[in-house]
Amino acid sequence: MNSVFTKTIFRFTLLLLLQVAVFKQFMPDWGHASYFHAMIYPAFIMNLPFRINKITVILLGFLFGILLDFFYSSPGVHASACVFTAFIRPTVLNITKPQSEYDILHSPTIAHYGFVWFATYSAIMLFVHLLFYFSVEAFTFVYIGQILLKTFASFIVSYLLIILFQFIINPK
Amino acid sequence: MRNLILLFVKYGNIFLFLFLEILCLSLVARYNTSQNEIFINSTNIFSGKIYGGVNNLRQYFHLSAVSDSLANENARLRKLLYNTDIKEVTRRDSLLTQDSTLQYSYITAKVINNSINLNNNKITLDKGSLAGIGKRMGVINANGIVGIVKEVNDNFAVVLSVLHRSMRISAAIKNKGYFGSMQWNGNDPTRMDLVDVSRHASIMKGDTIVTSGYSTKFPANITVGTIDSFWLTQGNDSYAIQVKLNNDISKLQYVYVIDNLLATEQKAIEEVTRDE
Numbered sequence: 093m094n095s096v097f098t099k100t101i102f103r104f105t106l107l108l109l110l111q112v113a114v115f116k117q118f119m120p121d122w123g124h125a126s127y128f129h130a131m132i133y134p135a136f137i138m139n140l141p142f143r144i145n146k147i148t149v150i151l152l153g154f155l156f157g158i159l160l161d162f163f164y165s166s167p168g169v170h171a172s173a174c175v176f177t178a179f180i181r182p183t184v185l186n187i188t189k190p191q192s193e194y195d196i197l198h199s200p201t202i203a204h205y206g207f208v209w210f211a212t213y214s215a216i217m218l219f220v221h222l223l224f225y226f227s228v229e230a231f232t233f234v235y236i237g238q239i240l241l242k243t244f245a246s247f248i249v250s251y252l253l254i255i256l257f258q259f260i261i262n263p264k
Numbered sequence: 265m266r267n268l269i270l271l272f273v274k275y276g277n278i279f280l281f282l283f284l285e286i287l288c289l290s291l292v293a294r295y296n297t298s299q300n301e302i303f304i305n306s307t308n309i310f311s312g313k314i315y316g317g318v319n320n321l322r323q324y325f326h327l328s329a330v331s332d333s334l335a336n337e338n339a340r341l342r343k344l345l346y347n348t349d350i351k352e353v354t355r356r357d358s359l360l361t362q363d364s365t366l367q368y369s370y371i372t373a374k375v376i377n378n379s380i381n382l383n384n385n386k387i388t389l390d391k392g393s394l395a396g397i398g399k400r401m402g403v404i405n406a407n408g409i410v411g412i413v414k415e416v417n418d419n420f421a422v423v424l425s426v427l428h429r430s431m432r433i434s435a436a437i438k439n440k441g442y443f444g445s446m447q448w449n450g451n452d453p454t455r456m457d458l459v460d461v462s463r464h465a466s467i468m469k470g471d472t473i474v475t476s477g478y479s480t481k482f483p484a485n486i487t488v489g490t491i492d493s494f495w496l497t498q499g500n501d502s503y504a505i506q507v508k509l510n511n512d513i514s515k516l517q518y519v520y521v522i523d524n525l526l527a528t529e530q531k532a533i534e535e536v537t538r539d540e
Contacts, residue, residue: 134416142446146276146277147276147277147280149278150277150281150284151280154284154288157288166292167287167291167292167294168287168288168290168291168292168295169292169294170287171284171288172284172285172288172290172292175281175285175288176281176285179277179278179281223315228288228289228292230290231293
């Protein structure tokens with residue numbers, strides 16, 4: 093239990109720092125709107141161990157999101173997207189359940205369930221997260237075209253980053 | 265009780281999710297100005313049409329009152345036309361008459377949504393930027409001031425009513441020159457407070473309050489109301505005055521949006537000397 097705890101804290105800090113210190117700066121401008129947002133932090137919610145119960149996952153998501161919001165000075169935007177992602181995590185895990193079932197002692201990572209499984213799982217999670225995030229940021233569905241464009245553009249960048257992150261850190 | 269606990273164990277995550285999500289969204293709406301304005305604006309897009317329809321119907325019941333007020337105003341304008349104060353028009357030292365530019369132009373608009381019983385009241389108008397209405401323009405009607413334009417889109421405008429707590433209007437006591445800031449305390453829709461009036465002012469109950477013309481939003485000398493009561497504030501350095509509004513905000517129908525054509529010019533020169 094102790095190692096789960098320290099690993100979670102470690103990834104919490106690492107991803108927060110990576111996001112605000114490195115990837116927040118990466119925003120190429122096309123005209124006056126920037127469509128590509130590099131977002132690596134959803135990996136934190138994706139990789140949380142199975143052992144952590146649903147309620148704690150949601151609380152962790154909220155804490156993580158609200159800390160991000162401090163750095164982005166956008167109270168509530170990241171937090172609401174993180175809470176939503178944390179809330180649907182069990183459902184997504186259920187949909188993508190492999191033949192061998194999940195082992196309660198593991199984390200949902202490439203090392204345990206393979207590349208194809210993780211690619212599917214993280215794609216769904218990331219897409220939902222980004223769509224929710226940009227909808228809250230726009231705060232209305234009047235600009236649905238803009239929202240979708242931003243979601244797809246950011247998805248490409250963020251997806252590559254998250255997969256790359258899995259190979260570099262590889263948290264078992 | 266046991267069932268209640270079981271319910272929480274089973275659906276706790278959903279309750280927690282909903283609670284946190286509502287918390288987050290309220291944070292978003294409250295602290296991010298852009299989202300706040302988007303919220304006002306998109307409410308506007310959807311509700312504007314509906315308000316327009318409702319108002320069309322409601323107007324039939326007020327037709328006689330409207331024609332009365334229009335007739336009154338016609339009479340007043342006719343009087344102005346025939347009794348024009350010559351001195352006023354050809355005043356030599358006035359910048360405006362020297363190059364004979366017009367400073368204020370007026371845009372007529374219809375009120376399609378209004379409230380007086382909230383803490384922060386807003387008014388929706390049936391015209392927007394296509395008719396030339398812009399943000400931060402003043403709004404008046406025949407009886408006095410109405411508010412200041414907060415948001416516009418193509419066909420609608422939202423006005424912060426004078427009955428809005430964040431409203432500050434520069435006003436003066438007619439013919440005496442002492443000025444202060446008008447605000448609403450949130451209680452009585454027929455009264456506003458005029459604060460920060462110099463304690464040297466000699467004021468009397470019944471004195472007329474007019475706009476000071478110091479801001480770029482309202483021209484000077486538009487009647488606002490009359491003094492109802494006044495008292496020295498704590499510390500005795502200024503008067504606070506309760507003003508009875510001349511205008512009945514609950515019965516607005518047609519209003520004029522004031523387009524100050526020289527506003528940018530005035531703002532620009534004031535901006536230059538801001539740090540002096």
